[in-house]
Amino acid sequence: MDDPVIALDGVEKVFDVRRKVGRMRRERQEVRAVDGLTFTVPRGEMVGYIGPNGAGKSTTIKMLTGILNPSAGRIRICGIDPTRERTRLARRIGVVFGQRTTLWWDLPLRDSYQLVRRMYRIADARYAANLDACVELLELGPLLDVPVRQLSLGQRMRGDIAAALLHDPEVLYLDEPTIGLDVISKARVRDFLRTVNSERGTTVLLTTHDLTDIETLCRRVMVIDQGRLMYDGGLAGLHAVGESERTLVVDFAQELPPAEVDGARCVRVEGPRQWLAFPAAASAAPLVSALAAGYPLVDLSIREPAIEDVIARMYGADRA
Ligand SMILES: Nc1ncnc2c1ncn2[C@@H]1O[C@H](COP(=O)(O)OP(=O)(O)OP(=O)(O)O)[C@@H](O)[C@H]1O
Numbered sequence: 001m002d003d004p005v006i007a008l009d010g011v012e013k014v015f016d017v018r019r020k021v022g023r024m025r026r027e028r029q030e031v032r033a034v035d036g037l038t039f040t041v042p043r044g045e046m047v048g049y050i051g052p053n054g055a056g057k058s059t060t061i062k063m064l065t066g067i068l069n070p071s072a073g074r075i076r077i078c079g080i081d082p083t084r085e086r087t088r089l090a091r092r093i094g095v096v097f098g099q100r101t102t103l104w105w106d107l108p109l110r111d112s113y114q115l116v117r118r119m120y121r122i123a124d125a126r127y128a129a130n131l132d133a134c135v136e137l138l139e140l141g142p143l144l145d146v147p148v149r150q151l152s153l154g155q156r157m158r159g160d161i162a163a164a165l166l167h168d169p170e171v172l173y174l175d176e177p178t179i180g181l182d183v184i185s186k187a188r189v190r191d192f193l194r195t196v197n198s199e200r201g202t203t204v205l206l207t208t209h210d211l212t213d214i215e216t217l218c219r220r221v222m223v224i225d226q227g228r229l230m231y232d233g234g235l236a237g238l239h240a241v242g243e244s245e246r247t248l249v250v251d252f253a254q255e256l257p258p259a260e261v262d263g264a265r266c267v268r269v270e271g272p273r274q275w276l277a278f279p280a281a282a283s284a285a286p287l288v289s290a291l292a293a294g295y296p297l298v299d300l301s302i303r304e305p306a307i308e309d310v311i312a313r314m315y316g317a318d319r320a
Helices: 057-065 086-090 109-120 124-137 153-165 183-200 211-217 235-242 285-294 307-319
Strands: 006-021 025-041 046-050 072-077 093-097 171-175 203-207 220-225 228-233 245-252 265-270 273-279 297-303
Touching: 006 057, 025 057, 025 072, 025 228, 046 057, 046 211, 057 072, 057 086, 057 093, 057 171, 057 203, 093 153, 109 153, 124 153, 124 183, 153 171, 153 183, 183 203, 183 211, 203 211, 220 235, 228 235, 245 285, 273 285, 285 297
Parallel strands: 046 203, 046 220, 093 171, 171 203
Antiparallel strands: 006 025, 006 072, 220 228, 245 273, 245 297, 265 273
């Protein structure tokens, strides 16, 4: 079998911070952002990397790119030590930070891409083919001559993702790639990532607060909290551990007493609208059939639990 593309063994990152104590005094304090992380990711896998705010996700990604050095432990990306060979590694990886752009603010996308081409010394034919594919799949054609500063957040994000892929990286790190995007832009970005992963076999590590990103893209999810790996497995398992629930929001033709159906419980009633909670790992289909058969159903939608809720419940379950 191939060696894993991403391999961490006992990785730690401790920041030294100075905190103000009283009016004059400053005290040194250690912040253990990453605390003994060990995991591997095989080639071609797309993994969700989630956790609450301040859990250590961005710090991990920065270490995997070589921007930050680990305080302890061993990291290998495509067999390369990011700390020692950051430049060699840069040719093999692509990075997208949702909160920041790597594009040149005053330049049109087309010129930014030319700079990327020169930086990575991408061969002409390969550059043209990759740019064409990105332009088509991310619908960038009409945007190529627009300065980055004039792009909407969703357009800029698509531009950033294309920039990260022009040099054919084997590994792609995505830090909140759908943050702040509208529903259509999110769907477009997800479709694109799925295509890149399946057609190019790119290994992807994805951090997000959006559970739908994980559900549509990742079969494996890792949860970290306080720098430690708390869960590594399928999304269904995460729901089971967290005992999380989805909510069916139903509109009836008139106001009714709380609906009674097997496998769900009514948690809220507002006029003709009711909220029915059911286990996230269960199928909604039998529930919908039972409601349609027994009630004057007008409309319905399903709400997914937020990752924070799933994780909060998971820790709750852990402590119980
Ligand atoms: N350069 C730094 N100096 C000192 N402390 C830092 C530094 N970078 C991160 N930290 C601390 O390390 C911890 C982990 O931060 P990190 O940004 O990795 O979390 P995160 O999981 O990415 O959070 P978020 O979801 O909010 O982006 C936090 O306590 C943070 O305050």
